[in-house]
Amino acid sequence: MSSPTRPKILLFGAGSVGAVYLYLLSKVSNVTAVLRSNYDSVKENGFTINSSIFGQGIRFIPNVVRSCSEAAELDSQPFDYILICSKAIPDTIPKLMEPAVTRGHTIIALLQNGIGIEQEYADAFPTNPIVSCVVYIPATQRPAGVIKHGEIELIEIGAYPSTAPAAPALAFTNLMKVSGATAEFYEDVQVKRWFKLLVNASWNPICALSLSADVFVIQSSPLAIDVVLDVMLEVREIAQAYGYVFSREQVEFQLDRAKARIPINAGIEPSMLQDVKEGRRIEVEAIVGNPVRMAKEKGISCGKLEMLYVLAKALDVRIGTGDS
Ligand SMILES: NC(=O)C1=CN([C@@H]2O[C@H](COP(=O)(O)OP(=O)(O)OC[C@H]3O[C@@H](n4cnc5c(N)ncnc54)[C@H](OP(=O)(O)O)[C@@H]3O)[C@@H](O)[C@H]2O)C=CC1
Numbered sequence: 001m002s003s004p005t006r007p008k009i010l011l012f013g014a015g016s017v018g019a020v021y022l023y024l025l026s027k028v029s030n031v032t033a034v035l036r037s038n039y040d041s042v043k044e045n046g047f048t049i050n051s052s053i054f055g056q057g058i059r060f061i062p063n064v065v066r067s068c069s070e071a072a073e074l075d076s077q078p079f080d081y082i083l084i085c086s087k088a089i090p091d092t093i094p095k096l097m098e099p100a101v102t103r104g105h106t107i108i109a110l111l112q113n114g115i116g117i118e119q120e121y122a123d124a125f126p127t128n129p130i131v132s133c134v135v136y137i138p139a140t141q142r143p144a145g146v147i148k149h150g151e152i153e154l155i156e157i158g159a160y161p162s163t164a165p166a167a168p169a170l171a172f173t174n175l176m177k178v179s180g181a182t183a184e185f186y187e188d189v190q191v192k193r194w195f196k197l198l199v200n201a202s203w204n205p206i207c208a209l210s211l212s213a214d215v216f217v218i219q220s221s222p223l224a225i226d227v228v229l230d231v232m233l234e235v236r237e238i239a240q241a242y243g244y245v246f247s248r249e250q251v252e253f254q255l256d257r258a259k260a261r262i263p264i265n266a267g268i269e270p271s272m273l274q275d276v277k278e279g280r281r282i283e284v285e286a287i288v289g290n291p292v293r294m295a296k297e298k299g300i301s302c303g304k305l306e307m308l309y310v311l312a313k314a315l316d317v318r319i320g321t322g323d324s
């Protein structure tokens, strides 16, 4: 550790999720954030966080840089952790973070949705511990630097692969707890990834494609809720083929999260919908494409998920080419 009490951390991508953890970690570590579109605004005004859990109107000015190479040049001490909080777009981040990674030392923690997202980091940095994190933290950034965070904050943490030594993931769990986060360690965090994927692989593309918050989708037609459930059940079948078994009640528990918000008309805009609205690439491969491919490998049919993949993929390609 650069300091036994205050680890040195680089947080890559302080957007909706990253800014909240940046704020918490800044109390217990020396943390620098790599920013892109919100750099100028945050450099000048800092972040403002309006959180139903941590408080309203929290203002803080973090150390910010524009790139990992700039971060690495700040001083010669190695980073103890790099937290990846940007969107999970394959084949992009390992190259960018490379200058800030000290081989055999820096712990790489991925705070991202999806399944099958870790291996490219393990391939790029075979001597660094990889920590896989599942985050429940509904948050939005609008305008740049202003974060609205809703009713839950939970980070579920484990080693990748689950057979790797647990110590780095345990240390990260403790650090997050000390920072004030609700952090839980799991021997095999993939079960938590699949459980969250029930929500993300269904709601994220459905809301992104319909340009609607989840509660609005439910209310818009009597068929909607059963279609969402069917997609979740397809994801459950794929998870089962990989050894992660969920009961029908567990699936319905995930669906009930949105149903419970109908009476108060409190729809959530999943991150994929936010991306489409802002004209940003979407996490279609991490959240939908990977489970579809994993289903094919096991000979499982998942027609509704496949349809969502084809539509969301076309949308992503269109966004990527800037062709409206
Ligand atoms: N938002 C939510 O409610 C939740 C999101 N998640 C997951 O958490 C992860 C992060 O999501 P979220 O916080 O919403 O994403 P955001 O888009 O809000 O934030 C990601 C940040 O990363 C930045 N970034 C991307 N590439 C680079 C780069 N090359 N250099 C510097 N900065 C970069 C983006 O900058 P720029 O603005 O320039 O693109 C943006 O500020 C995703 O995997 C998401 O699925 C999980 C739970 C809830």
Ligand SMILES: CC(C)(CO)C(=O)C(=O)O
Binding pocket: 113, 135, 136, 137, 138, 139, 199, 200, 203, 204, 268, 269, 270, 271, 272
């Ligand atoms: C569903 C939600 C909001 C849960 O935190 C999420 O993971 C996302 O927006 O991608």
